Amino acid sequence: MTTESAPTHQRVPFTKGHGTQNDFVLVPDVDGELDLSDAQVRFLADRRGGIGGDGVIRVVRTRHAEEPEVRALADEAGWFMDYRNADGSRAEMCGNGTRVFAAYLSREGLATGPRIPIATRAGVKVADVAEAENGETSYAVDLGPWRLTASDSITAQGYDTLVAVPGLDPLPGMSLDLGNPHVVVVLPESADVMDLDLTTAPVLNPAPSSGANVELVQPLGPGHLQMRVHERGVGETRSCGTGAAAAALALMTWSGAPRENDRWRVDVPGGTLHVRALPGQRVELAGPAALVADGVVDVPRH
Numbered sequence: 001m002t003t004e005s006a007p008t009h010q011r012v013p014f015t016k017g018h019g020t021q022n023d024f025v026l027v028p029d030v031d032g033e034l035d036l037s038d039a040q041v042r043f044l045a046d047r048r049g050g051i052g053g054d055g056v057i058r059v060v061r062t063r064h065a066e067e068p069e070v071r072a073l074a075d076e077a078g079w080f081m082d083y084r085n086a087d088g089s090r091a092e093m094c095g096n097g098t099r100v101f102a103a104y105l106s107r108e109g110l111a112t113g114p115r116i117p118i119a120t121r122a123g124v125k126v127a128d129v130a131e132a133e134n135g136e137t138s139y140a141v142d143l144g145p146w147r148l149t150a151s152d153s154i155t156a157q158g159y160d161t162l163v164a165v166p167g168l169d170p171l172p173g174m175s176l177d178l179g180n181p182h183v184v185v186v187l188p189e190s191a192d193v194m195d196l197d198l199t200t201a202p203v204l205n206p207a208p209s210s211g212a213n214v215e216l217v218q219p220l221g222p223g224h225l226q227m228r229v230h231e232r233g234v235g236e237t238r239s240c241g242t243g244a245a246a247a248a249l250a251l252m253t254w255s256g257a258p259r260e261n262d263r264w265r266v267d268v269p270g271g272t273l274h275v276r277a278l279p280g281q282r283v284e285l286a287g288p289a290a291l292v293a294d295g296v297v298d299v300p301r302h
Contacts, residue, residue: 009298014044014051015104016293019096021238021270025053026104029082032064038088039302045086051297054237057097058082059104062119070119077117077124079105085233092180093120095241099139099289102127107291122179140286142278143245148253149175163214164203165196173204173214174250178283181212181232182246186219186254193218193228198236213240215247225251226267238270245283248275258283 012034015026025044027034036044036058043050060082062074070080081101083091098118105111105118106129116127118141128140149160159172163185173183183204187193193216202214211232219225227247229240248264258277266273273287 007301009300011296012044012299013296014294015291016051016053016295017100017104017289017291018270019099019239019241019289020268020273020287022094022096022240023053023238024055024057024094024097024100025051026057026059026100028108029058029060032060034058036084037302038084040299041084041088042086043300044297051295054086054231054234055091055094055097056084056086057094057101058084059101059110065119067121070121073119073124077119079110080119083120085231086235087233089233090121091233092122093125093242094180095141095143095178095243095245095285096239096287096289097241098125098127098141098143099241099285099287100291102129102139102141103137103289103291120179136288138286139289140276140284141241143178143242143283143285145281146176146178146245146249146283147281149177149181162205164205165198165216166200167195167197170205174253175208175212176246176249178242178246178249180242181208181210182215182243183208183212184215184217184247184250186217186251191218193226196228198228198230201230201232201235213243213246215240215243215250217247217251219251220267223263224265224267228269239268239273241273241285241287244268244273245275245285249277249283252277 041056062080065080102116161173162170163173173185217227229243244266252258262277264275276284
């Protein structure tokens with residue numbers, strides 16, 4: 001008698017998408033039957049051996065989410081954006097990812113109408129779908145409440161962290177929580193954000209226990225900034241949605257306090273995003289989303 005060896009791979013459908021070139025591998029798992037290991041996420045996100053992306057998003061009905069606190073959101077949002085960083089680690093949410101997720105749900109007929117609620121580990125986020133002036137579809141997402149991160153070392157100017165970036169003296173940073181952690185640094189006038197070396201992670205002091213995304217910001221004029229970002233669990237990315245919101249909110253805070261409907265244009269290497277302050281200390285992120293490829297990939301079983 002002979003026995004067949006267990007298959008070493010499993011076939012997994014995917015869609016590749018991006019928001020201002022912050023790119024993701026979306027994996028449909030409607031009924032929650034696919035248990036992606038950290039190693040499998042790393043394979044999918046690998047730009048040489050896999051599909052390639054800054055993160056992996058599992059598309060699953062909220063009632064099938066692993067976390068009970070997420071399943072509790074099922075009455076508010078039918079679909080859960082199970083977001084994983086490129087290194088396999090779980091993340092609370094992703095601003096650019098929410099727009100790509102909304103675009104996928106719309107294309108597949110899984111959500112209809114101009115408002116799409118999305119369950120995340122940071123609560124429900126609502127995407128408003130509209131046609132932009134250039135005829136493309138734009139997605140404006142209410143990212144929900146934000147706050148300055150409490151710290152015993154916070155100063156009157158709002159600084160609570162020192163950030164070391166190669167080639168610069170340590171700079172003060174402001175920590176913000178937008179459902180995920182951020183530290184925003186405004187560069188001195190003598191520095192050009194495009195010249196920075198972000199091949200290694202900026203060093204934070206004190207270092208957050210769960211890490212943080214670090215935004216390096218250069219103001220360009222009233223309501224206009226450009227930035228680059230080093231994301232925890234990924235490295236430098238071409239864009240970061242919650243990072244763009246954090247950067248704009250930090251500049252609003254340093255200039256006084258965010259006022260309702262204050263708007264900022266945020267230029268990132270992958271394009272342009274728009275941030276608007278909302279009532280109740282909430283914030284909106286608007287920008288494009290694109291779905292560029294569909295396929296099936298053989299994922300190693302680990």
